[in-house]
Amino acid sequence: MAESELTIQETNQAAAVIDAVCKRIIGQKQVVKEAFAAILVSGHILFEDIPGTGKTTLANTIARVLGLSFQRIQGTPDLLPSDITGTLVLNPTQGDFSFRKGPIFTQLLLMDEINRATPRTQSALLEAMAERQVTVDGVTYALEAPFCVMATANPIESQGVFPLPEAQLDRFLVQLKLGYVTADEELEMVFRHTVPPVMPEPILSAMDLLELQNKVQKVKIHSDVLTYLVHLCRATREDSEVLLGASPRAIVALSHFVRAMAWIEGRDFVTPDDVQTAIKPILRHRIVFRNWSSTDSEEQFQQFIDRIVDHVPVPTEWEYSE
Template sequence: MKMSENRSTSARDGAVERMEQEVSRSFLGSPRAVRLALCALFGGGHLLLEGPPGVAKTTLAKAIADAGGCAFKRIQMTPDLLPADITGAFILDPRTGNFSLRKGPVFTQTLLADELNRATPRTQSALLEAMQEGAVTIEGETYALPEPFFVIATQNPSEYSGTYPLPEAQLDRFMLRVRLNYPEAEVEKAMLDRYLRSVEGTRAILSPELILQFREKVRQIHIEPELLDYLVRISNDTRTHRTIALGASPRASLALAEAARAWAYLDGRDFVLPDDFAELLEPVFAHRLILRPEAELEGFSAERVLEEIKKSIPIRAR
């Protein structure tokens, strides 16, 4: 592939790098998790964080919003939450006799849907239109949401009680899923030290306007035709693999392409490398795949199947 090492973007010339450092100062977990989260933000997608309670999923979400200078709202998902509690509703004003719109928490720039899989499927679906269209419909009227609109949802692993599996349509709206695990002992000690010393909160490094500008730059990142062929072959293989009941959709293919662009941008390049797809395949595809029951009984996982597919499809570079 014709790629010049001199072709570099302005992504890492200061502001974005400082934002990544600021988020990492507040979230002391995996640096890769921070990079993947920023990849979703600048790639124009949404982020799903998965892990057991207490591993700083909410901390990471809040740090991204604060460092990005974005308005932030949090919804604690519960089984009794209604769709109108998310989107809002028209309320009668007894003084005037008129109805006025009381906007729900979805009217923000960064929305944290905490423990999304504790809400009922009906309530989970209230986010679908917002995530795809950047707008919500209330009583037949459509209302645009503030830009940039970025949903960060957290979920506990399915083995935890009181959880509802996210439907396929909902999962497909998330560009990336990032799994957070318990920290190493040294990291946990640093977390304790930080909070016991009351370290300064996350500072605003960017602004909503700058994030939109960076998103536009990400859209200009070049992807060689051979890499698109490689991407499509992987997607097709997930649809025909003997262990997979539901493979990657065209939306998943687009998400991988956009995520790879953002990954390259954050790395200071204006072109995508094969390694970008390899790095992002599991975070972008794994949560979208549904395995056949017999495959799960045999010990297969989405991650294992994707690794097999990746190894079976060589990248033809020139």
């Protein structure tokens, strides 16, 4: 198989971004890679995890390192759609209305505890996530590129929350979980909090990120590897344990996401290993089991994907033609 590597500059850019974020986020290098990969393909990210694992800090740090403007919204039951998108404000001196932009007019938006907001408010994000625009009183306003939504949800609480429906979950490219780190990593985390925190310097700018997004689109996927990707996703629909398998949108999302994962690893082509690594964050929030229990859902999902990967034949001989 003929290998084609990225330039040293591109490889160093990816490593520099990940290292800068990991200096503040301890023990989560794989999650940082996956979050960066999602942003490289203009995807949105859902963090569904227990409180206190660093989701908000991760979002803020990524925005800083990538040189993006950042806004945070706290999801509450009394949050209105206009609190996100903006509203018309009366100008008493001129007797007309002007549009006051909401916090969604940023490049990286953190929607904290999205499942605490009402469905009406959650749906206010849909147009922005899908179309990169906001419509208020019949007027459409474009959002500044690059634009990414990171949302957090607490899977443990059941009172005062409004779970996202499958259609809205599908708008998120990936679902990531931070979880607990090792004892040594927690010790390092506590030690770092005994000194004044130092925010990392920006590694990229918004313009740099847009250029990288264009380069990631050019990462090649051989037809055999693409066929393998499709067969893996289709196999999730044929399992007797599954009520809802991977949608066609999930297949397209995975085909984009694997390109970014390959680019981060310093390659301009996708391997079957990239597909096996990328499929879990892509499908974690898209698979619905017939017998589902919130207490063991992650373990059930991991075992299910491992079984699918073991079952679908892996392409062993493939090469790229110039």
